[in-house]
Amino acid sequence: MASRTLTQQYYSRxxxxxxxxxGIRAEQAKVDAAATSYADIGYAIDEKKYLARVKARTEAxxxxxxxxxxxxxxxxxPLVWSSDSFQDESxxxxxxxxxxxxxxxxxxKIFKGxxxxxxxxxxxxxxxxxxxxxxLAMCGDIYSGKGFGIVRGLNPEDYTLMDLTSIYLxxxxxxxxxxxxxxxxxxxxxxxxxxxxxxxxxxxxxxGSDKPFHTDTVTDTLCLFAxxxxxxxxxxILASAYTVYNELAATRPDLIHTLAAPDWPFDTFGRxxxxxxxxxxxxxxxxLITAFSRRLLVGNAPFSTRTEGIPGLTEAQAEALDAIHFIxxxxxxxxxxxxxxxxxxxxMALLHRREAFENPKGxxxxxxxxxxxxxxxxxxMCWKLxxxxxxxxxxxxxxxDGEREEHWDYAPVRGEGxxxxxxxxxxx
Numbered sequence: 001m002a003s004r005t006l007t008q009q010y011y012s013r014x015x016x017x018x019x020x021x022x023g024i025r026a027e028q029a030k031v032d033a034a035a036t037s038y039a040d041i042g043y044a045i046d047e048k049k050y051l052a053r054v055k056a057r058t059e060a061x062x063x064x065x066x067x068x069x070x071x072x073x074x075x076x077x078p079l080v081w082s083s084d085s086f087q088d089e090s091x092x093x094x095x096x097x098x099x100x101x102x103x104x105x106x107x108x109k110i111f112k113g114x115x116x117x118x119x120x121x122x123x124x125x126x127x128x129x130x131x132x133x134x135x136l137a138m139c140g141d142i143y144s145g146k147g148f149g150i151v152r153g154l155n156p157e158d159y160t161l162m163d164l165t166s167i168y169l170x171x172x173x174x175x176x177x178x179x180x181x182x183x184x185x186x187x188x189x190x191x192x193x194x195x196x197x198x199x200x201x202x203x204x205x206x207x208g209s210d211k212p213f214h215t216d217t218v219t220d221t222l223c224l225f226a227x228x229x230x231x232x233x234x235x236x237i238l239a240s241a242y243t244v245y246n247e248l249a250a251t252r253p254d255l256i257h258t259l260a261a262p263d264w265p266f267d268t269f270g271r272x273x274x275x276x277x278x279x280x281x282x283x284x285x286x287x288l289i290t291a292f293s294r295r296l297l298v299g300n301a302p303f304s305t306r307t308e309g310i311p312g313l314t315e316a317q318a319e320a321l322d323a324i325h326f327i328x329x330x331x332x333x334x335x336x337x338x339x340x341x342x343x344x345x346x347x348m349a350l351l352h353r354r355e356a357f358e359n360p361k362g363x364x365x366x367x368x369x370x371x372x373x374x375x376x377x378x379x380x381m382c383w384k385l386x387x388x389x390x391x392x393x394x395x396x397x398x399x400x401d402g403e404r405e406e407h408w409d410y411a412p413v414r415g416e417g418x419x420x421x422x423x424x425x426x427x428x
Contacts, residue, residue, distance in 0.1 A: 010271035038312030063254035096153030126170035135174035147346035154340035176378035180396035219375035230369035234357030239328035
């Protein structure tokens, strides 16, 4: 494979000055000088390789038997939950009443009176006197409770596209008002949808198999609006990173050392620097923060082939990455996904994965799974971040010096014959 030409800066000029990224790059070079070989691991989960790696590393011995100094042996609290923790979906679903829907229409009328695009919506411009109380309570639960919530009851077909966008952004503004750039282009809305008419259609395994557990790379709250659904499967499945941590602390504390080490190589896919290093797991200000994308660590060929020449994962890192997935599978929950749902997830505390799915065929082929993803930041409620994550958050939520413009694609960009050309970027 030909080497990529590194031309576009991953960090803007302003961020490079604020965070002294050249110094970070120099420290990375010191780490890389000692690296010699890397683990055989890809994006798809390979349980046989994982079990063989577990056997080899545990039999070799010499692994730490306690969690890192200053880290807890066990977390307690509402973020520690498992598959049997919720007896009924009413514990995390708020269903809109008829009065709520009338209030949404009234708020929409007020907002439209400002003559602004949906991109400018705020709580003040979208007043919800009664529903807003429930949404603010959900916000508290996301940042200080179980870590997720679902607003249910919208029918996307009842509204024009612009009104629908205003409504789900207006609702989300009660969770967090700042929205982030989700890719190098500056896409503010990502359409999570199976594209047609491009090379990715040749790889049905991308959609016909489950995805591994991960977090979206950089956001405190992940928002997903279910504009339409698959004919089968396609649920977004959740697990608590706190519960995963507790099991690791009790059984494999050495892997917490690995996850907390600031030497994981994250690919920038053709930008400069070609990669950056940081930890996947942090204990900061009494909180556990987990932040990693498997795609950025191992690639996802043929969609996102890892940049040639950059470091891979060590055997310890490969085992830790897979261990997170398999432990999370033991404790996961699979909330129902209903058309019109707006799902909010604490991306610092929870892991998620996508279930395999099938889209409708024949006359309904254009009505497949379509989620709209928004990255949200609540400046007041967001947890205190370690320095490495402050840089990452700044790139998404504060990078306004003009090098990356905001792009708001209210719908997937289509070309000739209705082919979907652009849905937005990936989690990078």
